[in-house]
Amino acid sequence: MTKKFIHNLDNITFAKVAINIIMLSVLSSPFILLAAGRSLDNPITPIDSVDGLINALLNIVISFGTPLAALVLVYTGYTFVTAMGNEKKLDAAKNMLWWTVIGTALVVGAHAIWTVLQSTVTAVTKS
Numbered sequence: 001m002t003k004k005f006i007h008n009l010d011n012i013t014f015a016k017v018a019i020n021i022i023m024l025s026v027l028s029s030p031f032i033l034l035a036a037g038r039s040l041d042n043p044i045t046p047i048d049s050v051d052g053l054i055n056a057l058l059n060i061v062i063s064f065g066t067p068l069a070a071l072v073l074v075y076t077g078y079t080f081v082t083a084m085g086n087e088k089k090l091d092a093a094k095n096m097l098w099w100t101v102i103g104t105a106l107v108v109g110a111h112a113i114w115t116v117l118q119s120t121v122t123a124v125t126k127s
Helices: 002-035 050-083 087-126
Strands: none
Touching (some): 050 087
Protein backbone atom coordinates (compact mmCIF):
# COMPACT_ATOMS: atom_id res chain seq x y z
CA MET A 1 0.00 0.00 0.00
CA THR A 2 2.77 2.42 0.92
CA LYS A 3 4.77 1.65 -2.22
CA LYS A 4 1.69 2.20 -4.37
CA PHE A 5 1.02 5.54 -2.64
CA ILE A 6 4.63 6.65 -3.11
CA HIS A 7 4.54 5.56 -6.75
CA ASN A 8 1.35 7.58 -7.33
CA LEU A 9 2.88 10.51 -5.45
CA ASP A 10 5.96 10.32 -7.68
CA ASN A 11 3.76 10.36 -10.78
CA ILE A 12 1.82 13.36 -9.48
CA THR A 13 5.02 15.19 -8.58
CA PHE A 14 6.52 14.43 -11.99
CA ALA A 15 3.38 15.68 -13.71
CA LYS A 16 3.42 18.90 -11.70
CA VAL A 17 7.09 19.50 -12.48
CA ALA A 18 6.54 18.78 -16.17
CA ILE A 19 3.57 21.15 -16.35
CA ASN A 20 5.53 23.88 -14.56
CA ILE A 21 8.46 23.52 -16.95
CA ILE A 22 6.18 23.70 -19.97
CA MET A 23 4.37 26.76 -18.58
CA LEU A 24 7.66 28.47 -17.77
CA SER A 25 9.02 27.87 -21.26
CA VAL A 26 5.83 29.09 -22.93
CA LEU A 27 5.54 32.17 -20.74
CA SER A 28 9.21 33.10 -21.01
CA SER A 29 9.50 32.66 -24.78
CA PRO A 30 8.36 36.23 -25.63
CA PHE A 31 11.01 37.66 -23.31
CA ILE A 32 13.69 35.45 -24.83
CA LEU A 33 12.69 36.61 -28.32
CA LEU A 34 12.75 40.24 -27.28
CA ALA A 35 16.14 39.79 -25.62
CA ALA A 36 17.48 38.29 -28.84
CA GLY A 37 16.40 41.41 -30.74
CA ARG A 38 13.51 39.80 -32.57
CA SER A 39 10.02 41.24 -32.71
CA LEU A 40 6.76 39.52 -31.99
CA ASP A 41 4.20 39.58 -34.78
CA ASN A 42 0.49 39.56 -34.03
CA PRO A 43 -0.71 36.05 -34.95
CA ILE A 44 -4.31 37.27 -35.11
CA THR A 45 -3.93 39.97 -37.77
CA PRO A 46 -7.44 41.44 -37.92
CA ILE A 47 -7.55 41.87 -34.14
CA ASP A 48 -5.62 44.90 -32.98
CA SER A 49 -7.20 45.73 -29.62
CA VAL A 50 -8.45 44.12 -26.44
CA ASP A 51 -12.02 44.88 -27.51
CA GLY A 52 -11.48 43.01 -30.76
CA LEU A 53 -9.94 40.06 -28.94
CA ILE A 54 -12.80 39.78 -26.45
CA ASN A 55 -15.36 40.10 -29.26
CA ALA A 56 -13.61 37.36 -31.23
CA LEU A 57 -13.45 35.07 -28.19
CA LEU A 58 -17.11 35.67 -27.34
CA ASN A 59 -18.11 34.97 -30.94
CA ILE A 60 -16.21 31.67 -30.80
CA VAL A 61 -17.86 30.76 -27.48
CA ILE A 62 -21.30 31.60 -28.85
CA SER A 63 -20.73 29.76 -32.12
CA PHE A 64 -19.80 26.59 -30.21
CA GLY A 65 -22.07 27.11 -27.21
CA THR A 66 -25.34 27.62 -29.07
CA PRO A 67 -25.35 24.30 -30.98
CA LEU A 68 -24.01 22.54 -27.89
CA ALA A 69 -26.86 23.95 -25.81
CA ALA A 70 -29.36 22.79 -28.43
CA LEU A 71 -27.90 19.28 -28.41
CA VAL A 72 -27.92 19.13 -24.62
CA LEU A 73 -31.54 20.32 -24.56
CA VAL A 74 -32.48 17.54 -26.99
CA TYR A 75 -30.62 15.01 -24.84
CA THR A 76 -32.36 16.38 -21.75
CA GLY A 77 -35.72 15.87 -23.44
CA TYR A 78 -34.70 12.32 -24.29
CA THR A 79 -33.73 11.80 -20.64
CA PHE A 80 -37.16 13.05 -19.52
CA VAL A 81 -38.91 10.69 -21.93
CA THR A 82 -36.84 7.66 -20.97
CA ALA A 83 -37.24 8.33 -17.23
CA MET A 84 -40.80 6.92 -17.44
CA GLY A 85 -41.78 7.99 -13.94
CA ASN A 86 -38.57 6.90 -12.21
CA GLU A 87 -37.99 9.60 -9.59
CA LYS A 88 -34.18 9.38 -9.65
CA LYS A 89 -34.05 9.69 -13.42
CA LEU A 90 -36.58 12.54 -13.39
CA ASP A 91 -34.53 14.40 -10.80
CA ALA A 92 -31.40 13.87 -12.90
CA ALA A 93 -33.21 15.16 -15.99
CA LYS A 94 -34.52 18.20 -14.11
CA ASN A 95 -31.03 18.90 -12.82
CA MET A 96 -29.62 18.57 -16.35
CA LEU A 97 -32.26 20.95 -17.69
CA TRP A 98 -31.54 23.46 -14.94
CA TRP A 99 -27.78 23.48 -15.59
CA THR A 100 -28.31 23.66 -19.35
CA VAL A 101 -30.47 26.75 -18.94
CA ILE A 102 -27.89 28.30 -16.59
CA GLY A 103 -25.04 27.55 -19.01
CA THR A 104 -26.95 28.99 -21.96
CA ALA A 105 -27.83 32.08 -19.95
CA LEU A 106 -24.16 32.53 -19.04
CA VAL A 107 -23.07 32.29 -22.68
CA VAL A 108 -25.70 34.73 -23.90
CA GLY A 109 -25.38 36.91 -20.80
CA ALA A 110 -21.61 37.21 -21.19
CA HIS A 111 -22.07 38.65 -24.65
CA ALA A 112 -24.78 41.03 -23.44
CA ILE A 113 -22.68 42.20 -20.49
CA TRP A 114 -19.66 42.72 -22.75
CA THR A 115 -21.73 44.74 -25.21
CA VAL A 116 -23.01 47.00 -22.42
CA LEU A 117 -19.51 47.42 -20.96
CA GLN A 118 -18.02 48.14 -24.36
CA SER A 119 -20.60 50.80 -25.21
CA THR A 120 -20.23 52.37 -21.77
CA VAL A 121 -16.45 52.56 -22.03
CA THR A 122 -16.72 53.95 -25.57
CA ALA A 123 -19.20 56.61 -24.45
CA VAL A 124 -17.04 57.61 -21.47
CA THR A 125 -13.81 57.84 -23.48
CA LYS A 126 -15.42 59.93 -26.23
CA SER A 127 -16.73 62.49 -23.73
